[in-house]
Amino acid sequence: MDLLPFRPRRRGIRQIGQGLGTLDREVFEAVAESPSPLIDAVMPRLTKAADHSKLWFAIAAGLAAFGNPSVKRGAMRGVLTLGVTSLVTNQGAKRVWRRERPNRILVPLARQTRRAPTSNSLPSGHSASAAAFAVGVGLENAPTGLGLALLAGLVGMSRVAVGAHYPGDVLAGFGLGAGIAVLGARVVPPIVEERLPGAAPLRQNAPERPRGAGVTVVVNPASGSGTGAQVLDEVREALPDAEIVELGEDDDVAEVFRSAARRAEVLAVGGGDGTVAVAASIALEEDVPLAVLPAGTFNHFAKDIGCDTTAKTVAAIQQGTVSCVDVVCLNEKQMVVNTASIGAYPQFVQTREKLEHRIGKPLAGIYAMFHTLRRDQPVRISYDNQTLQTSLFFLGNSIYLPSGFAPSRRTRMDDGLIDIRILDTGRPLAKLRIIAALMFGRLTRSPLYRELRVPEFSFRSVDGPTVLALDGEVGTEVTEASFSVRYRALPVFRPEP
Template sequence: MSRRPWQRARGIKQITKGLGTLDRELFTAIAESPTPLLDTVMPPLTRAADHSKLWLAIAAALLASGKPGVQRGAARGVVTLGFTSLLTNQVAKRIHQRPRPLSDSVPVVRRVRRRPTSNSLPSGHSASAAAFAVGVGLENPPLGFGLALLAGLVGLSRVATGAHYPGDVVVGLGIGAGIAVAGGRLVPPIAETALPRTEPLRVEMPERPDGSGVVLVINPESGSGTGSRVVDEVRAALPKAEIRELGPDDDPAEVLRDAAERAEVLAVGGGDGTVSAAAAVAVDAGLPLAVFPAGTFNHFAKDIGCGTVANTVDAVRRGSVVCVDVVCLNETRTLLNTASIGAYPAFVRRREKLEKRIGKPLASFYAMLRTLRSDRPVRICYDNKTLLTSLFFLGNSVYLPTGFAPSRRSRMDDGLMDVRILEAGRRFARTRILTALALGRLQRSPLYHELQVPEFSFTAVDGPTTVARDGEVDEECEQAKFVAKYRVLPVFSPTT
């Protein structure tokens, strides 16, 4: 027989009454527990969590860490905490009236200084604690686990100090965690790019302690005079190396080809554009390339571990060579670092000019604002779709971090190109892009496109467009085809 409605209601009432009795008994057991640890730790912990001071202080420390994943976790945690606090205090506490527990059984040393007057169910401290911990954990699980333990202790402190029943704490923790999880569904956490895992390809090379067989082509005026200093260091460290200094009337490509005919090792010192030209000659001649950092930025040299002359000298002396990728543009031009169309070079210059003073996030936002306001987008067609783009980036190998501020490579031999495109032709595109960038959600924007591919082609729909290659403005292209050449360039690297 089915139970009548009044019987079901009576059963629910009995269960509720039993849970209430159990809740009060648990409170009494904890309150009367003669534990010095509770007396010492719980009162200051619960006071630290008043008005979320504890969580805001932790968030400030996380934001100062400089790690993107940790910073995103802090931001998510604070936003979730704020929303949870509002919902708990203005809505949840008004649903069911429950008086605060009597604190007579709680030792005086452990009681809260100011007894709360608001409704006991749910615990606002516990809700805020869970919201912050789970919010941070969505972006950084290991950190979130540690904060979850701290949140549990905050919940315990509310019982130990006589402010709440255990049931109030459980409900509060559930509310906070539930809101954080719902926020994760609404705004999914960002997943970092997973880099390909491959072993480096090493090549057996003879040791050259005195630099014999090395022919170095270098511009002594490169890097605002850095090239001249590099010449002196190489002469002292590798006395048998031949050094060919470029003059103002020399064609670097022609001098490099001439040097390759008599070299066992082709060496180059200059900016990334000069190094890119040397790489093309080295691949054609089947020679290993030694790169001395003599330019302004030396991106390629740094990424292969040759950020100083001493590093390159050490690799040459020991014969330490690895093979890295290069990218070919339209089968005739080589790039080692990046290619771009549109306003990407201007965006990078603006960002780099400001990032040391105001930080990369604010510098990126300002540079993006200036770029979107002042530069004309380019219409391109790729993968059977046409779009307007104001910022287009293509990198040799996968760059980190994700988003539109790639800055480093941990590997240069993955056989892939990193393509990032920012779409500018949709409605309210500028506002949407800037909002997503300000919130750290650009990677989730439908206006942002990211690919890791071995080949990539596009057509400039409205006529030829200028392609910047390794920091140098190249000729205009109407059709561009980029192909990753897997591990075709042997380079000296001190990597062990």
């Protein structure tokens, strides 16, 4: 007897479903019977362009080629989200609930596509992919995402207009694609540029050098798998009056830079981030401004000051645009321009960067984290009256984005802060908990994750000397390390913000 009240409820739910189905068919028939030369001309072309996501891949290529950093990140996120959505839709969702396609006879011949789809009608794969791409891009760059959302809506409408889907199929596809994009943002949070009030950039007056007079350029031709040699050619052509010094395998790098700085009005460096750190230290000692040419493999420092191409650095030298950035001083003697780390963080970065161009940064980050934690060599450190065991420790010059354990970029390099990220791997089931938190996008809320933004930081290695990696170069051993910011100490040539 207790089950009887549930029968009317089930009957009511069934009636609601039948009513929605009837409404869905009536809307489809109304669209099909509406004469419109514009729909006849536009919608079949639009739905054909979206076949196999060709439209979205073409747009992503354009965004990646011509967009700003947030648009480029959006293009990458959109493509990855689209791929996941396509897999979930075609291999999962379409097999859950069987629904026949609409009757194409009702659709005017001018609107019909050549081939009639044979898979289940619910949900619309085109609509799911469209929503996934648009929302994925919008999570990184809202204005671009809004424009793509309007285009995605038109793609969904085209599926109804050509007779491929009912409106309800399209709405279900939109919901599925948008939901997967939002879930992806929980796993890999988008970069949100913080717009905290800050001091204006500190600029310095510098003379224009249209031909590079007074500039000494020190380049490692072998850096960046041959990029250094290409940079040399570009510099010789653009700055014919500049002095060129080529680093050899047996040269004392610090001594070469010191000698060059003493006879230069501008010290320019082309090499990896480790070489840039040496040059920055010498430039500070000799009180000359630094110019950075992107001749390394990753060129993190050059990219973050806006000099991601040789042409931008050369233009800054020619125009005399100089502003000051922070550097971090280790134990009062060694300069850090990008990052310092202990434990397995260098291995984590190398694994992630090796794979990110093939499978994308989000999946590469998850795999690199799992791979690193599985083979880690933990280090016990003591700081701020506490001791913990860590396998991944990151310290950055200025604030990195996004939060979490995949910092990738800086929006400014003169905020006077050190960015510190630590994973505590000494607690029970720590590795499993970290991987789970990473997969569900909750790492920043985990008690195993520490994030600090401070002007000074120091730690002690409890069990003796540990290897410290500085700016990608591994090999410095320390027992005690003290880091402090030298606020806006380094003048560099960079484009106007």
